[in-house]
Every structure is written in structure tokens, then in C-alpha cells.
Amino acid sequence: MACSEADYAYLREVVRLQSANLIDPSRNALFDTRLAPVARLAGVSNLEGLVSLLKEDRPAHLQRAVAEAMTINETSFFRDPKTFAMLSEEILPRLIEERAGAKRLRIWSAASSTGQEAYSVAMTLAEKFPGLAGWDVKVVGTDISRQVVEYAKSARYRRLEVNRGLPARMLVKYFERHEEEWEVCARVRQMCEFHVVNLCAPLPKLPVFDLVLLRNVLLYFPQQDRRTVFGQVHQQVARDGYLMLGNAEQAEDSTNLFEVEFAAQCYYYRPVVKR
């Protein structure tokens, strides 16, 4: 399925423009495997043909399909245990105390992939904070890829997925087995919803969130797009809300929007409130 360096460069640019994701030239082979099905569906037999189609009249749906196919959707339940410890021991207790009047909590898993992050937060709420029964709680998962959003909505996971990061006790308590798959139980599913959202495009109408998880996605973006995303997230997070990034990520290019705090061996961010 290989193509010329110029064609790979063209595909890299399509991906960058559509999703802000930077694909390193050392990863050309990823185009070969990921775009083979896209090419087939478009009725061409190789990447060269796909690039020609893309160049002909730049069909928006095909550019989008290319960008979606190239997303890295790696995720797992309770990814980075320190982050989840910090959530359940520090941030959620504080938020719950502060929101006790309104009894309303909005949490955003802003690059939710196949949903494990959002369901892990919802399970944490169900497990550690039984006092939330009767509250209006929503965990909103969003991702640019329609395929992973549909997967997240299905709430069904394979053995390999539930074996990664999910304590056996939580599997038994919060999932129902359907032959070779496990489905998230209704109580946790009801807390979660999933939508297609491109973080680098103007955002659709979303609630103001008390807590935003923006983890393991910024590392694929160039600096300019990271700044755009921080700007958009700043608009969506409550003035006294919280932002969590992935372990390898920092808000260094947006320190005027967020300030870093440290607790329980973990960094998190608070929005800077402009006066």
C-alpha cells in the first residue's frame, strides 16, 4: 500500500488540517495500515489512488475519514492510577462539598476515545460517593472520531479491555457479562453521554464543566493548536473548576489561562480568572 514521500506528506497535511494531529514521518507505515480500508471504501486500490481522489475536489467526508482513521485511540480503564487517586481523594470531595447547594456536577472527558476514561470517572463517583444519589451528575465524553464515540456509546468491552486497569472487584460490581463481552451497568451508563467534537474547531454548545479531563491528546498537537484548545477549555470550565492533563503533558504554553497546583503526587490546573 506504500506511496511516494510526496503523497505521505500530503496525507500528513490533510490530517494536520482536519484534526491538528501531527504524524511523524517515521510513522509512514501507519498510513499504509490505517488508510487501506478508507481507500477500499472510496473505491481505489492504493494510497496513491486515495491521494488523487483527495486532490481532485478535496471531498470533505474523505478528508475527515483520513483524519479519523489516523487518530491514536490508546486508552484503558483507570489509566494512570495516581490521577484517579487524586480525583477520588482530593478533587471530587472538594467539588462535591462546593456543589452541595446545587447538587449538580458536570465532568468532561475531552478526548474520550472508546469511553474507558468517562466510565472510570462515573464508576469512581458511584463507588466512593454514594451521597451523590439524587444529584444531577453527567460525565460527557467527546472525541473527534465517530467510530470511537459509537464504541463508547455501546458501553461494551472485550476481555482484553476489561483486563487492562479495571480491578476485578469493579468488573464484577459494575459490568454485566454478555458471552465474550462485558457491558457497563445501567447505573453507570446513565451518568455518561458521548458526542463527536473536534477540540480544534469551534466547540458546539456544551455545559460549563466543574472538572475537565484533557488527557493524552495534546501531545499529538502542534503548539499553536494546543493554545487554541486551552483557550476553548478555559471557556468551558467553571471559574472554580479543575483541569487534569495526561502525565506527560503540561499547560506551559497557556500559563496565563491556567495555573498549576500539586497535591497527592499529581499536578492539576485551575483556571486563571480574569478580572
Ligand SMILES: C[S@@+](CC[C@H](N)C(=O)[O-])C[C@H]1O[C@@H](n2cnc3c(N)ncnc32)[C@H](O)[C@@H]1O
Ligand atoms: C490517546 S487517546 C486518549 C484517550 C483518553 N483521554 C486517555 O487518556 O486514555 C486520544 C484521543 O484523542 C482523540 N483526538 C485526537 N485529535 C482530536 C481532536 N482534534 N479533537 C478531539 N479529539 C481528538 C483521538 O481520536 C483519541 O481517541
